[in-house]
Amino acid sequence: MNLDVQAAAGEPAIDDELSRRESHALAMGGPDKIRRRAEAGLLNARERVDRLIDPGSFREIGLLGVSSAVEADRHKTPADGKVTGYARMGGRRIAVVSNDFTVKGASSSMTNMRKIGHVKRVATERGMPIVWFGESSGARMPDNMGARGMGTMLGNDPTQYIRDRKTPWASAVLGQCFGSSAWYACLSDFTVMRKGAVLAVASHGLASLAIGQTVEPEDLGGWKLHSEKTGLIDRVVESDEEAVEEIRTFLSYLPAHCNEAPPCMEPPDERSDALRAARERITRLVPESRRQGYDVRKVIEALADPDSYFELKPRFGRVASTGLARMGGRPVGFVANNPMFKAGALDVDACEKITRFLVMCDSFNIPIVLLVDTPGFVIGIEGERRKAPGKIMNFMSALQLCTVPKLSIILRKSYGQAYLNMGGGRNSDEVAAWPSAEVSFMDPAYSVDVVTWGRDVGEAERERLRQQMEQDSGVFGLAEINAVQSVIRPENTRDYLLDMLEIHTARLSKGIGQHRMATWPTTF
Structure with a gap:
């Protein structure tokens, strides 16, 4: 059979028809809409993908998809408003979903949800991280209206919103994010938000109609709300370009999938001036008086490889600092009490933040270092109203379910139940303490x-x-009964951690955990 045969006389050649359809899809919502976005300083859906990936590596899937519900919309829905496919980023395979707001507000339809479902399924089965560029107006009208619309569109994929953490997910909230783009942002391991964007269940206009009063977009789902109050986002940026870089940085710490170890980099020279200065500096960072505050992030930066600490949720649950770093080139997760805020006493927000971080680290084989300096948990009426006992036990359960190496170091004080939550007792593989520590x-x-x-x-x-x-x-009483395995001088802490990470990661499983929390809810 000759596949090069031309179409019947009077009809365009098949190849020409394919080229026409491809050009139409690649044009997105047309030059006027693309120009207006550029004038507003916003990247379009395809530019976002290009910024993220290795040049020339994008293999688009579903390019020719169009609306299938309304015949008149077929020629108005290039790629049906969502750009999906596979690419390489830093040489690694990834999957990408980028919402094209110039096409019907990137609203969800039968065709584009099939595109997302296909790419998500392949990425999960083949072990590729997924990157989501969020900007959508929610469900498409009138496609989803009525019994037939609901029965056709919703609920036909029972795995649509299952998160089993086989591969990392990273999301960027880059405009109006309602409906599916909000759902996937909340399901992701990492979410970055551009200032001016909105993350909510539905638009402020719809919310205003529903409650009978004016609702401002920033109040409904702006960056301050989600970075400081809800904790749904991890980082805040000023531009689309910065958001892309944040995603690249986050994924550089994670493996492509749960069955491989995190990627290591060339370790720094331990004899370098920078690391020698850090060892000396750490002795001055923590005041002797347990009532004097300090910023624990400076301690983390002194312990980690230079310029490697990538803090997550820095504006939320500030009594604790959580983030990814490298030690000897190896990715690690830091969980630290921060006495700069509330003396480091753990509150409900901090419990949620730490729990979520522990789940992510364990799911992707990242060892955990806990730096302890806390007077306990914040108690009182407000905490009880926010279910503090349950949040404390979620935190405790997550720590005990972790199967990656856990190393706990008591810097200054550790009191009450928080001693256990921060890795005391047998809740870490190794517990060490500085000589001035109190328990x-x-x-x-x-x-x-x-x-x-x-x-x-x-x-x-x-x-x-x-x-x-x-x-x-005093810590020596604890050491006498081996409740701490080591008492170490502050300046020797990095060397201790490097040794222990090597010892506890070189296991029979070769650093791969058991992933007992792979299906733990991403928000709770």
């Missing part, structure tokens, strides 16, 4: 108030009790 059920100063409650005790007796309790809280 107790509660701060000795408050312990005196508890044991003398209702009694007439003089100041001399109170001071005697306080000094005794402080002495009993």
Whole structure:
């Protein structure tokens, strides 16, 4: 059979027809809409993909897809508003979904959801990270209206919103993100948001109609709400270009899929001036007085490879710092109390933030380092109203379910249940402490108030009790019963961690965890 045969006389050649359809799809919503986006400083859907991937590596899937519900829309829906396909990023295979807002607001339809479903299924089965560029107006009208519309569009793919963390997902919220683009942002392991974008269930216009009062987009789902209050996003940027770079950085710490170890880089020279200075600097970063605050992120930066700390959710749950870094070229996850805020006492937001981070690290074989300096959990009416006991136990369960190496270092103080949540006892593979560390059920100063409650005790007796309790809280008592395996000097902490990471990662599984939390909800 001759596949090169021309079409019947009077009809365009098959090849010409293919070229026409390809050109139509690649033109997106037309030159006027593309120009207006450029004038507003926004990249279009295809430019976003091009910025992300290795040049010339994009293999588009579903280019010729169009609306199938309304005949009159066929010629108005190039690629049906969503650009999908496979590419390489830094030499690694990835899958990409980029919403084209110039085509019916990138609204969800039968065809484009099939495109997404196909790429998502292939990426999951073949072990490729997925990148989502979010900007969509929600479900397409009138396609989804009525019983037939709902029955045709929704619920036909029972795996549509299952997140089993076989491969990493990274999302960028780059405009109005309603419906599916909001769902996939919330399901992702990493979400970056451009200032001016909106992430919400539905538009502010629809919300205003629903509640009978004006709703502003920023109040409904702006970057401040999601970076500081909900914790649904991990980083905030000023431009599309910055968002692309954030995604590239995040994925550089993660493996392509759950059954391989994270990618290592060339380790820095341990004898370099930068690392020698960091070892010396760390001795001055943590004040002796447990009541004096400091920024634990400076400690992390002194321990990690230079310029490698990539903090996640820095504006949310600020009493803790979580992020990815490298040590000796190897990706690690840091969880640290930050005494700069609330003395490092863990609140509900911090519990949620840490739990989510532990789940992500364990799912993708990233060892965890816990830096401990906390007086315990924030208690009071507000915390109880926000289900603090449940959040604390979610955190505890996640830590105990982790099968990647966990290394805990007590920098200064660790009291009460937080001692266990931050890796104390047998909740880490190794527990070490600095010589000045204190461990107790509660701060000795408050312990005196508890044991003398209702009694007439003089100041001399109170001071005697306080000094005794402080002495009993010292780390050497903990070391004597091997509840900490090592007492280390601050300047030796990096060397200790490098050794322990090598010891605990060189296992029979070759650094691959058991992924007990692969299906843990991404938000809870």
